[in-house]
Amino acid sequence: MHGEPANRPPARQTGPMQAVTMTAVDEIAAGQRPDPEPGPDEVLIKVQATAVCRTDLQILRGDLPTHRLPLIPGHQVVGEVVSPGEFHGRRVGLVWLAHTCGVCSFCTSGRENLCLNAKFTGWDRDGGYAELVTAHKDFVHPLPDGDATALAPLLCGGVIGFRSLRVAGIGPQSAGARLGLYGFGASATIAIQVANFWGCEVHVVTRSPAEVQRAYDLGAAWAGTYEQPLPTQLDAAVTFAPSGDVVISALKALDRGGTVAINAIHLDRIPQFDYDDLWWERSLRSVANVTRADVRDFLAVVDSARVQTQFEVLPLENAPVALERVESGDVRGAFVLVCD
Structure with missing residues (x-):
């Protein structure tokens, strides 16, 4: 490019x-x-x-x-x-x-x-x-x-959001996957556009009614606040908020075999949780930095998906x-x- x-x-x-x-x-x-x-x-x-x-x-x-x-x-x-x-x-x-x-x-x-x-x-x-x-x-x-x-x-929010999707197991092969995005700042608003391009069913959990509406505007299948229950279990989730409580909320929403990718370089303490929340091969993964290959691959998707910032x-x-x-x-x- x-x-x-x-x-x-x-x-x-x-x-x-x-x-x-x-x-x-x-x-x-x-x-x-x-x-x-x-x-x-x-x-x-x-x-x-x-x-x-x-x-x-x-x-x-x-x-x-x-x-x-x-x-x-x-x-x-x-x-x-x-x-x-x-x-x-x-x-x-x-x-x-x-x-x-x-x-x-x-x-x-x-x-x-x-x-x-x-x-x-x-x-x-x-x-x-x-x-x-x-x-x-x-x-x-x-x-x-x-x-x-x-x-x-x-060049940060976009690329790290892209890598977070990959870490959560989401990619071009994920059409129909139920994906949760927790928090809806700059990185998530780009990640949802990539996930939609890949055919995912995206559910957004965020703090404010304005962000809920923004999520719908960008193609979310469902959007709501942290107080509202999700309409379905998730195959994967990415957390963007620097809150350990949010990580546990995402973990509890996973279906069997699902992954939560934590998109945060700094996070407050993750609260204690029951092993049942992790059982059935659910997993928690952190996302650390990006590679040059991530940047190249993401910029190629930006062209195809017509990502807007x-x-x-x-x-x-x-x-x-x-x-x-x-x-x-x-x-x-x-x-x-x-x-x-």
């Missing part, structure tokens, strides 16, 4: 770039940073759009351990390569996985998402809350033409406000940051 940017950004003068930087837990502000210099096997990317992810908030709040300071967050990045070389002028995307060792037992068995020495965009490396970002050339993903702001939310565009300097709104639940879809 190679493509040139539909609207190439104007040439940028060298000098301090605009960026939003985390300097300590709970401390983040807009300002200037020196332009980054790409190292060996790296490219320099002019950022066109970066989507905000709840993981960015969890890093800021200290729910995830701090890996470096100061840190420029952001791992759903769309931009154009501006450094010389084979990638020059290409539109590319960056995702959470920024680098792997390539030699450990996980990397050599198709499980690079579990690499013991993995590095992550916006956590170990500076991310896309900036005008410029560097990345390893083997971990940039060619993107198609189109609106950069619409593409950015695909919902987002609100904000200027880069409003990133702290966007994170506060994510924390309070004042978001529909995703926030996407753009430079002036």
